[in-house]
Amino acid sequence: MSSGAAAVAGTFARLQPRGIPGFILRRIVLGIVTLFLVSIVVFAATQTLPGDTARAILGRTATPDSLAALRKQLNLDEPAVKQYTHWLGGFARGDFGHSRVGTNPPVTEVIGKRLENSAVLVLIAGLISTPLAIALGAVSARRRDGPFDHAASITMLTLAALPEFVLGIAFVVLLGTTVFTVLPAVSLIPPGDSPWSHPRELILPVLTLIVAVCPYTARIMRASMVEVLESDYVEMARLKGIREQRVVWRHAVPNAIAPTIQVTALNLAYLAGGIVVVEYVFGYAGIGSGLVDAVHNRDVPVVQALAMLIAAVYIVLNVIADVAAILVSPRLRTSLQ
Amino acid sequence: MRRARTGVDYKHTEAGGLTREELLKRAAVGGGAILVGGSLAGVARGATDALEATAPKRGGTFRIGVSGGSAKDFIDGQNIVTRPDQARIVTGWETLVVFDSQFKLKFDGLAEEIEANKKADVWTIRVHDGIEFHNGKTLGAADVRYSLQRLINKKLGLFGGAALQSVDPARIKKLDKRTVRCTLKQADGTILDALGQYIAGIVPVGYSPTAVGKAKPNIGTGPYKVQSFTPGQQSVHVRNPNYWRTGQPYFDKVVIIDFPDDTARVNALLGGQVDAITDVPPAQVAIVNGHSGTKVLESPSAAWTPICMRVDAPPFNDVRVRQAMRLIADRPQMVAQALSGHGHIGNDLYAPFDESYAKSLPQRHQDIEKAKSLLKAAGQSNLTVDLQSTNGALGMNEGAQVFAQQAKAAGVTVNVKILDSGAFYGDQYLKWSFSTDFWGSRNYLSQVAAGSVPTAPYNETHWPDSAHQKFLSLYNQARVTANRKKQAKILLDMQTMEYDAGGYIVWGFSTLLDGYATKVKGLKTGDKGVLPLNAFGHGYRTIWFG
Numbered sequence: 001m002s003s004g005a006a007a008v009a010g011t012f013a014r015l016q017p018r019g020i021p022g023f024i025l026r027r028i029v030l031g032i033v034t035l036f037l038v039s040i041v042v043f044a045a046t047q048t049l050p051g052d053t054a055r056a057i058l059g060r061t062a063t064p065d066s067l068a069a070l071r072k073q074l075n076l077d078e079p080a081v082k083q084y085t086h087w088l089g090g091f092a093r094g095d096f097g098h099s100r101v102g103t104n105p106p107v108t109e110v111i112g113k114r115l116e117n118s119a120v121l122v123l124i125a126g127l128i129s130t131p132l133a134i135a136l137g138a139v140s141a142r143r144r145d146g147p148f149d150h151a152a153s154i155t156m157l158t159l160a161a162l163p164e165f166v167l168g169i170a171f172v173v174l175l176g177t178t179v180f181t182v183l184p185a186v187s188l189i190p191p192g193d194s195p196w197s198h199p200r201e202l203i204l205p206v207l208t209l210i211v212a213v214c215p216y217t218a219r220i221m222r223a224s225m226v227e228v229l230e231s232d233y234v235e236m237a238r239l240k241g242i243r244e245q246r247v248v249w250r251h252a253v254p255n256a257i258a259p260t261i262q263v264t265a266l267n268l269a270y271l272a273g274g275i276v277v278v279e280y281v282f283g284y285a286g287i288g289s290g291l292v293d294a295v296h297n298r299d300v301p302v303v304q305a306l307a308m309l310i311a312a313v314y315i316v317l318n319v320i321a322d323v324a325a326i327l328v329s330p331r332l333r334t335s336l337q
Numbered sequence: 338m339r340r341a342r343t344g345v346d347y348k349h350t351e352a353g354g355l356t357r358e359e360l361l362k363r364a365a366v367g368g369g370a371i372l373v374g375g376s377l378a379g380v381a382r383g384a385t386d387a388l389e390a391t392a393p394k395r396g397g398t399f400r401i402g403v404s405g406g407s408a409k410d411f412i413d414g415q416n417i418v419t420r421p422d423q424a425r426i427v428t429g430w431e432t433l434v435v436f437d438s439q440f441k442l443k444f445d446g447l448a449e450e451i452e453a454n455k456k457a458d459v460w461t462i463r464v465h466d467g468i469e470f471h472n473g474k475t476l477g478a479a480d481v482r483y484s485l486q487r488l489i490n491k492k493l494g495l496f497g498g499a500a501l502q503s504v505d506p507a508r509i510k511k512l513d514k515r516t517v518r519c520t521l522k523q524a525d526g527t528i529l530d531a532l533g534q535y536i537a538g539i540v541p542v543g544y545s546p547t548a549v550g551k552a553k554p555n556i557g558t559g560p561y562k563v564q565s566f567t568p569g570q571q572s573v574h575v576r577n578p579n580y581w582r583t584g585q586p587y588f589d590k591v592v593i594i595d596f597p598d599d600t601a602r603v604n605a606l607l608g609g610q611v612d613a614i615t616d617v618p619p620a621q622v623a624i625v626n627g628h629s630g631t632k633v634l635e636s637p638s639a640a641w642t643p644i645c646m647r648v649d650a651p652p653f654n655d656v657r658v659r660q661a662m663r664l665i666a667d668r669p670q671m672v673a674q675a676l677s678g679h680g681h682i683g684n685d686l687y688a689p690f691d692e693s694y695a696k697s698l699p700q701r702h703q704d705i706e707k708a709k710s711l712l713k714a715a716g717q718s719n720l721t722v723d724l725q726s727t728n729g730a731l732g733m734n735e736g737a738q739v740f741a742q743q744a745k746a747a748g749v750t751v752n753v754k755i756l757d758s759g760a761f762y763g764d765q766y767l768k769w770s771f772s773t774d775f776w777g778s779r780n781y782l783s784q785v786a787a788g789s790v791p792t793a794p795y796n797e798t799h800w801p802d803s804a805h806q807k808f809l810s811l812y813n814q815a816r817v818t819a820n821r822k823k824q825a826k827i828l829l830d831m832q833t834m835e836y837d838a839g840g841y842i843v844w845g846f847s848t849l850l851d852g853y854a855t856k857v858k859g860l861k862t863g864d865k866g867v868l869p870l871n872a873f874g875h876g877y878r879t880i881w882f883g
Binding site for chain 1: 408410411565569570571598601602604605607608757759762763
């Protein structure tokens with residue numbers, strides 16, 4: 001290696017921060033690069049949707065006159081590369097552009113309310129399902145091969161095998177329409193209202209989401225708890241005469257939780273993009289149903305904004321999960337020093 | 338998850354086939370009720386007894402869940418694209434004349450009188466005195482002129498304009514405060530039918546609700562005013578206290594909610610979160626009827642979802658192949674399976690509500706042996722074809738799939754390709770050699786004009802083929818034949834040609850299925866279905882909470 005190259009490498013090494021802050025910084029930079037690559041894929045994908053926007057909007061009722069009028073209104077004739085750079089530039093400045101349908105409202109206006117609605121759903125579902133799953137997994141592992149563990153395992157496997165729409169419809173039949181009519185069967189949040197002011201409407205979709213994601217986390221937690229409970233340090237703690245309750249919650253759980261954090265992050269990310277089915281079943285106006293609608297209408301700016309948003313949620317949650325996993329496990333933490 | 342059927346056929350209120358003679362007679366009647374179309378044929382006439390006989394009551398908020406809908410929804414007194422658009426247009430906008438529940442044209446709209454001259458090329462329209470728009474402005478001649486000009490403005494591409502092409506925008510003259518005179522480009526006997534379409538609403542001068550950046554208050558003369566509207570979600574309409582029909586409407590508010598998902602829509606009705614829904618999926622009819630407090634309203638319609646064969650492209654350019662395909666169809670089975678029995682079988686002819694419908698032609702039945710021999714004669718034994726379809730209206734995909742099963746018996750392999758609607762109605766639309774499509778209720782000549790002549794906007798089958806060019810001269814003749822009997826004879830000849838050699842497999846007509854809570858009064862069973870739920874309770878003004 002020439003001395004020049006060595007100098008450059010040295011500078012780079014000096015510029016590369018070490019320790020946990022450095023790790024976080026590197027993950028953020030990587031995240032931005034990923035997001036940029038995603039933007040190319042998203043843009044390319046939206047360009048290959050069959051049929052053009054004007055046709056998609058007018059459908060069967062399109063006439064040559066109305067098609068021409070709409071195409072002109074939407075500026076559909078610009079070259080793709082120009083459209084991409086224009087969009088990316090706007091995106092970097094926080095300008096998502098304007099929707100192509102209706103009265104061309106800004107994209108932020110179209111997705112803003114939906115974003116709030118979906119975020120509320122995901123947040124509540126995440127806040128309830130994560131501790132619930134960890135507790136279920138820990139208790140199952142603690143009572144391994146006992147009746148509780150067997151019952152929980154079978155129930156979890158069954159629920160994990162059911163698609164969300166089946167769960168959703170089952171809950172609706174049970175609690176909304178046929179057996180008991182105690183809860184609203186569909187979750188209509190009037191435009192302009194906050195979802196927080198309609199708690200009853202949130203119960204069934206949140207319940208469906210919890211039941212849909214809980215089994216995965218709980219099973220991972222159980223597996224990793226089983227492993228930890230058989231480890232030497234847990235044995236040691238027990239031999240020292242520490243109460244079992246304390247052994248489990250103070251010594252075992254913190255060590256079993258690292259893999260669970262990763263799964264929880266993936267689950268939350270899944271919720272962000274995957275609640276589309278639940279939103280559909282309950283007629284809930286969130287980003288999932290917004291995305292389906294936008295794809296159907298070939299409303300490219302809205303599709304792009306939502307796809308980028310969901311990708312960003314994935315990346316951010318993964319970064320947080322990685323960092324959290326390192327912070328909770330001493331072995332990984334020290335290896336970074 | 339299933340996307341709702343949002344099949345909307347905006348021209349289904351047309352009732353063509355009028356003779357000039359009748360028209361003039363009708364014009365002379367003035368304010369009285371007028372008859373179009375005559376009796377129906379082919380489709381069972383339902384009982385029209387009222388479901389109840391209580392006196393209407395004021396008050397309440399009526400919530401309706403409508404199939405389809407998306408961010409592309411809009412409210413425009415003269416235009417619709419989605420099903421919720423249809424549900425919304427009737428809240429605030431009214432036409433000069435109206436079609437009644439039996440598909441007959443009536444002077445029960447904004448016009449007091451519409452008169453034509455002898456040649457039917459000059460029409461005089463006078464509106465009622467004292468009708469007000471939502472902002473208090475009185476409806477006058479200038480508004481009628483503006484409405485007609487806006488409808489036919491090509492730049493706006495409004496669907497209602499297509500049927501009014503003979504109107505000359507430069508020659509609509511204001512005679513007095515309430516009267517305009519239209520001098521047409523050429524004589525046109527279908528003007529009244531075009532004015533009766535629900536998308537030919539009368540709007541105030543300057544109306545442009547969807548013009549970007551210069552939207553005006555979205556007002557009409559109808560029973561409800563728009564209070565709020567979020568495309569793809571819901572709209573709220575409040576009672577118009579100055580409505581011109583005394584006593585109506587009965588509700589304080591109407592809330593129209595989009596439900597693209599069939600299951601969610603039905604659940605909303607069963608759970609009591611809405612008072613009515615459109616388009617109950619056939620498979621859920623028993624559930625809605627079996628649930629206490631909800632019922633399904635069935636309205637026979639002349640809406641059809643044909644399988645279309647292009648008469649000018651192989652293999653269907655050979656008439657024997659077309660005949661074989663028509664003989665393959667087991668129509669009762671198709672109606673039973675594709676429409677879950679909620680419909681009537683077809684005979685490869687459209688427009689069963691038309692009084693000239695060719696009842697005399699024998700009902701076609703499945704005949705696999707004959708189909709096989711026709712295919713053999715055409716050199717197309719073991720034929721394999723792709724059938725393009727999309728989820729445009731109930732019966733399209735289902736009909737295609739049942740047909741593909743039936744075709745196996747004749748050695749024909751039909752590969753059903755279900756496309757996204759954007760792809761189906763893309764550049765290849767009207768070019769597919771074998772595809773499905775959907776049409777609303779229409780009378781015969783209007784339907785021919787819309788789909789069975791080269792000048793038609795949606796001629797999927799490219800009918801007539803070179804061997805049946807006579808169809809065109811018959812069509813032109815029928816349009817100008819004043820004598821009803823002579824015209825009927827020509828229409829029978831035209832239908833016979835299509836029956837023998839046409840490109841459509843018309844296997845059935847669907848029944849409109851809408852759900853309602855039994856506390857909703859004023860709906861009628863057996864009304865001819867053009868718009869769902871008895872035309873949305875005739876604009877939400879003839880229904881009420883009991």
